[in-house]
Amino acid sequence: MKKRILIVEDESSIRDMVAFALRKADMEPIPAADAREAQLAIATAVPDLILLDWMLPGMSGLELARRLRKESLGAEVPIIMLTARGEETDRVAGLEAGVDDYVVKPFSTRELVARIKAVLRRTQGDDGSGVLEVAGLKLDGQAHRVHAGADAVPIGPTEYRLLHFFMTHAERVYSRAQLLDHIWGGSVYVEERTVDVHIRRLRKTLEPWGMDALIQTVRGAGYRLSSKP
Numbered sequence: 001m002k003k004r005i006l007i008v009e010d011e012s013s014i015r016d017m018v019a020f021a022l023r024k025a026d027m028e029p030i031p032a033a034d035a036r037e038a039q040l041a042i043a044t045a046v047p048d049l050i051l052l053d054w055m056l057p058g059m060s061g062l063e064l065a066r067r068l069r070k071e072s073l074g075a076e077v078p079i080i081m082l083t084a085r086g087e088e089t090d091r092v093a094g095l096e097a098g099v100d101d102y103v104v105k106p107f108s109t110r111e112l113v114a115r116i117k118a119v120l121r122r123t124q125g126d127d128g129s130g131v132l133e134v135a136g137l138k139l140d141g142q143a144h145r146v147h148a149g150a151d152a153v154p155i156g157p158t159e160y161r162l163l164h165f166f167m168t169h170a171e172r173v174y175s176r177a178q179l180l181d182h183i184w185g186g187s188v189y190v191e192e193r194t195v196d197v198h199i200r201r202l203r204k205t206l207e208p209w210g211m212d213a214l215i216q217t218v219r220g221a222g223y224r225l226s227s228k229p
């Protein structure tokens with residue numbers, strides 16, 4: 001199955017150039033000139049990834065990313081933001097909106113395709129056997145077991161769910177509210193503080209193997225699992 005990539009970009013020359021590169025890389029481009037067209041395309045068929053220009057006429061790319069993350073249709077689709085130089089300062093806003101990666105214009109299509117492949121690999125995580133691996137930490141979804149190198153890691157049920165979520169969404173930042181939603185199903189009886197408690201326990205669980213640093217705090221945004229320091 002070809003990967004379907006939605007290109008949301010108002011400049012037709014960039015849209016065409018990216019579409020051409022994607023076809024060459026055996027992917028299927030779906031062009032959209034603004035947020036409205038993008039939303040229509042997503043409602044028709046959810047793409048595998050969205051390339052989203054920051055500056056769009058009407059609703060901005062950032063606003064569209066925010067909205068998609070709140071909707072059930074677009075919540076899980078990886079997003080790569082296309083930004084002009086100078087907009088990089090808004091990275092935190094983008095991360096908060098759940099953007100997976102950034103590519104700064106002007107970019108080479110070769111670099112763009114490489115980044116798309118990397119994000120797809122990362123967000124799909126599972127290699128088919130149900131085993132996820134990040135930096136030597138392995139989670140076997142079928143056996144419900146976690147290993148650090150060769151050692152079995154004793155882990156509590158909530159920490160397991162938290163880790164599983166992070167490993168299937170590596171590198172992406174989630175706010176406490178989003179984690180509550182995903183891990184606890186948005187129960188109104190659970191406070192956001194609860195998330196901090198379980199993050200602490202998860203770090204403690206991984207500490208003996210020096211893997212607690214994988215669970216990172218992103219100031220003002222939330223938490224993420226990342227193999228990068």
Ligand code: CA
Pocket residue numbers: 009010011053054055056
């Ligand atoms: Ca633009």
